[in-house]
Amino acid sequence: MASRIPLMAGNWKMNLNHLEAIAHVQKLAFGLSEKDFAEVEVAVLPPFTDLRSVQTLVDGDKLKIKYGAQDISAQDSGAYTGEISGPMLAKLNCTYAVVGHSERRQYHGENEDICNAKVKAAFKHGLTPILCIGEPLEVRKAGTHVEHTLAQLDGGLKDVPAEQAATIVIAYEPVWAIGTGEVATPEDAQEVCAAIRARLAELYDGELADKVRIQYGGSVKSGNVAAIMAQPDVDGALVGGASLDAEEFVKIVRFRDQ
Numbered sequence: 001m002a003s004r005i006p007l008m009a010g011n012w013k014m015n016l017n018h019l020e021a022i023a024h025v026q027k028l029a030f031g032l033s034e035k036d037f038a039e040v041e042v043a044v045l046p047p048f049t050d051l052r053s054v055q056t057l058v059d060g061d062k063l064k065i066k067y068g069a070q071d072i073s074a075q076d077s078g079a080y081t082g083e084i085s086g087p088m089l090a091k092l093n094c095t096y097a098v099v100g101h102s103e104r105r106q107y108h109g110e111n112e113d114i115c116n117a118k119v120k121a122a123f124k125h126g127l128t129p130i131l132c133i134g135e136p137l138e139v140r141k142a143g144t145h146v147e148h149t150l151a152q153l154d155g156g157l158k159d160v161p162a163e164q165a166a167t168i169v170i171a172y173e174p175v176w177a178i179g180t181g182e183v184a185t186p187e188d189a190q191e192v193c194a195a196i197r198a199r200l201a202e203l204y205d206g207e208l209a210d211k212v213r214i215q216y217g218g219s220v221k222s223g224n225v226a227a228i229m230a231q232p233d234v235d236g237a238l239v240g241g242a243s244l245d246a247e248e249f250v251k252i253v254r255f256r257d258q
């Protein structure tokens with residue numbers, strides 16, 4: 001099995017302004033050690049308006065914290081009011097761009113075609129997409145959560161070449177577990193993450209599937225992260241609410257100690 005470096009990413013969603021962002025990243029930098037960064041990749045995903053502040057801090061203090069955006073436009077530039085493009089994010093040295101978060105799918109009508117175009121836009125500009133997939137509660141109840149999630153994976157990766165797909169991050173986020181305190185059991189997370197890896201092997205090949213990092217997201221906290229990370233196909237967490245508390249996020253990064 002390939003050795004996949006765990007990726008702990010904090011999705012701040014629409015929280016923390018650009019000044020609060022600086023204080024928050026400073027707390028993370030203070031709390032995390034060289035050992036943490038040697039073992040785990042740590043990333044923050046702030047609102048667009050915070051990215052410049054985060055970049056300045058990370059560059060100025062040579063922090064090992066990575067950062068990225070919560071969304072990316074499918075377009076490069078032009079008359080797209082309110083959109084932020086891949087070239088703009090690349091210019092800010094972003095590493096990641098989240099694509100297809102369930103809140104974008106739900107509130108902004110993002111479908112598979114849009115997510116696919118955004119995945120391609122991220123790769124085109126040297127950003128790593130974190131493609132979010134996962135089922136709503138009614139689908140889970142109907143027992144078709146694996147098929148539903150894999151269809152989103154297929155849609156997001158349509159016509160994405162292997163050399164790009166090998167570097168993508170997939171986040172399995174069951175919608176019913178997001179912000180609800182209702183965490184999926186470690187077995188639930190493993191079932192779908194294993195199915196995602198198996199589908200990557202079908203779409204590409206086993207070697208590629210072995211390299212791709214698959215995160216779990218949905219009510220991850222310091223108290224449940226270790227059991228989730230113990231699953232063989234879970235390579236990290238996409239953390240919402242708990243990532244807004246610096247001490248808690250540091251504990252999540254140190255999941256091995258929990």
Ligand SMILES: O=C(CO)COP(=O)(O)O
Nearest residue numbers: 011178179218219240241
């Ligand atoms: O949506 C999420 C991360 O992208 C998960 O959010 P919570 O951790 O707040 O449930």
